[in-house]
Amino acid sequence: QVQLVESGGRLVQAGGSLRLSCAASGRTFDTPTMGWFRQAPGKEREFVATIRWSSSRIYYYTYYADSVKGRFTISSVNAKNTVYLQMGRLEPADTAIYYCAADNTVVDDYARPAEYDYWGQGTQVTVSS
Numbered sequence: 001q002v003q004l005v006e007s008g009g010r011l012v013q014a015g016g017s018l019r020l021s022c023a024a025s026g027r028t029f030d031t032p033t034m035g036w037f038r039q040a041p042g043k044e045r046e047f048v049a050t051i052r053w054s055s056s057r058i059y060y061y062t063y064y065a066d067s068v069k070g071r072f073t074i075s076s077v078n079a080k081n082t083v084y085l086q087m088g089r090l091e092p093a094d095t096a097i098y099y100c101a102a103d104n105t106v107v108d109d110y111a112r113p114a115e116y117d118y119w120g121q122g123t124q125v126t127v128s129s
Helices: none
Strands: 002-007 011-013 018-026 033-039 046-053 060-064 072-077 082-087 096-103 123-128
Touching: 002 096, 018 033, 018 096, 018 123, 033 072, 033 082, 046 072, 046 082, 060 072
Parallel strands: 011 123
Antiparallel strands: 002 018, 018 082, 033 046, 033 096, 046 060, 072 082, 096 123
């Protein structure tokens, strides 16, 4: 089992920056794919960014939704124990609950929420105009 706890969400003005953290515990060595999703009121959960380690655990790859590419950066410390989402040039459209997700496999369809077995409880990000 893997437990995920997000933190860092708060109210921020448009154009500002914010860093979200996801602390993973449990069998984290079995989670080669970790990502961030978000869900705004009345909308479906959508992909934000994913970090995915190679089977050798040496290399990793990052993927982003088009809407956040160039503004958000996903990164990791201690090989998956903590995953960050650095968010910049925030827009009101970024307002949502942000969820951390992880899976025991190298997920190919990384933008699909159903591919992930483990989820955190979410952290609220509100961007004011």
